[in-house]
Amino acid sequence: MSESQIITNEKLPNIHLPNIHPGEILKEDFLDEMNVSAYHLAKEINVPETRISEIIHGKRSITADTAIRFSKFFGTTAEFWLNLQNLYDLEEETNNHSLEFETIIPINIDDHKLIYR
Template sequence: MKTYKSKLPIKHPGKVFRERFLSRYDITVKNAAQKLRLHPSSLSRFLNGQMPVSCLLALKLEVATGVSAQFWVAWQNDYDLQQLEILRKELIDAEPLLDTA
């Protein structure tokens, strides 16, 4: 089975959004939530890595930042795969269907 390996930990996309956009341009969570048409608590959960990027959120982030929705979804997938790889042995109780030997 091919496993996902990265040399560096992948940050949650919400943390990236906070660093690259909100902090860099001094935008408040309240202001960003208004522009994204999100409840501030939902945006806070996303920014703190407690809520994943949905397709709808990715489209909103694309409008707000100019960064493609595909980028945000791919970043979330990479993050999720890395997190699962860390917990792999405990979470994935399966074996190959075909013997490769």
């Protein structure tokens, strides 16, 4: 593999993009694109409209239950919605606790015998 094909963190510019809540993706890439209202989505997937509104406004996470309902309605997978939420949550935690996480010292595997049972 040529050097130009290898990408490492050292070669990437330090660009910080905003963390996008999955509700924003739901609103812009699904509801707006399909001309579907939050009210209509809520009725079709049998959830309170407040659940959809809170997700859209970033005040609520997408749960497994909601992910399954979205997947049935939009023809996606539940994993798609859960992955969006997980990526968002990981980025939030990384941003909010980065200094604390930097204090964690990795284990030296050579110094420890790992026992698998």
